[in-house]
Amino acid sequence: MTSQEFPVTFDGVQYDLQRFLRDHPGGFNTLKHYKGKSIVSAMQKFEHSASAYHMLSDFRVDSSVRGVSANGRIITSEEQGRDVKEIAFLEELEGKLDWSKPILGQLHLVAAHYDRWVNSAVYRPCRLFASPLLEALTYTPWYLVPLVWVPVILYLGCTQFAQHVFSEDPTLRISPLQYLCHVALGMAIWSAVEYSLHRWVFHLDPGRSVALIKLHFIIHGLHHKVPFDDYRQVFPPVPAAALAYGFYLFFSCIFSYPLIKMTGGLIGYLTYDMIHCYVHRGSPKAGSYLYSMKRYHSNHHFVNHDKAFGISSKVWDLVFRTIVQVRKLNFNLQWCHDMT
Incomplete structure (x- = not known):
């Protein structure tokens, strides 16, 4: 030894x-x-x-x-x-796939029992595409997310603050408090979007359609199958930008000051993605909020796949009655990165 x-x-x-x-x-x-x-x-x-x-x-x-x-x-x-x-059934199902080859092209082999297969996690490398270029695009290091979105948030926040708080046009001018309220509302909107995406999009049942199964696996199923993959814990910036733009177009038809609210929404998104990464890879202190959310998210992955959809908050799980009570322990868990 x-x-x-x-x-x-x-x-x-x-x-x-x-x-x-x-x-x-x-x-x-x-x-x-x-x-x-x-x-x-x-x-x-x-x-x-x-x-x-x-x-x-x-x-x-x-x-x-x-x-x-x-x-x-x-x-x-x-x-x-x-x-x-x-x-035994899960192992026999797993045995249908050759994990040394791209998995995406083999999903038809488990289509009949995809839900059971995708929610039975493995601890092994998972290749999606044969093309090295396409495969490289599926990996996202955690630091790339703040590297991309922090400058965007700062730019939007500063320009919108200058445009509206210091505007000489009384029809555009708002107070700093009003500005902060719009930002806060944007964050609240993101909170609802976070829950909705996770529950009704990421966990949409693809049935036995191989095309839908492949789409689901790329969007979210992969994360449940290999939840310990360091480079697949956060949302890649390109599809995130496309999604953000789509939401902006939709909400600009409903809300006033959409770019200010977009700033708050992006703050909420960035917070969500960093929390999600941390509850997978981090070592939160016992009694802290992140300690609670790490145990809560682990429950979603390994026990209740159809509940506990909140990542940064449990609020919407409470509203829609998808909350779970994590088992109480008489000791604190420790996720120590130094194993020496």
Whole structure:
């Protein structure tokens, strides 16, 4: 055993969780006591989903070890606490795909059970396109989002402030407080848009249409299938700009001072995308708002896929009754990036 290994066993089969330590939704401190030990009781105690057992096969040390089927399914005599039939089905479904090749062109193989497949996360690289150029366009480092949108927000905010607060035209002039109210309203509008997009667009059921399944997978399904991919946690700037422009055209027909409200909307969007990235990759302090939202969003990914749609806020989940109560623990979770 080396310092670069974190071996655990599951019914006599060995797995190395070293790669998963930072990403484990339940924190590093719930894993650290099991180094070199069996995790059967821990997975049952913390009520892991079928998806969690399914993903465990990505960390097995030797796929030929007795106790694991040819397609990676865990075979165990200790059936209590997990849906063995569902785990077997997920593994058989996964076995239809060749993960060394672009996944987008293979989705017809799982179309009949796409919803179950896409919500059973894996911990492995996912290539969408054969074309290196198209594939490169699917990756977005988190810092690119503020790099693009902060200057846009500053430009819009400053120019609109100058145009309206310091305007010599009394028909255009507004007070600084009115300006801030329009910005705040734009942020509130974004909050509703955030929830609506996530619930009714990103989680739209594509049925068995392969074309719709591919579209859904590109827009959001990919994120649920490989939720730990660092470069697919935020919205790429180009489609985000197209979406923002579309919303601007729509709201300019409804609201006054649309560009001021657009400034607030972009502030809300930027906050949302950074929070989303952080609740996946960050280590929020126990008791903080982001700690609560990290656990809440993990619940959406791994337990309640049809609820907990709020990322930056739970307000609209409360309004539309899609709120979930995250399990209370008698200890605090710790997501430590330094595993030495």
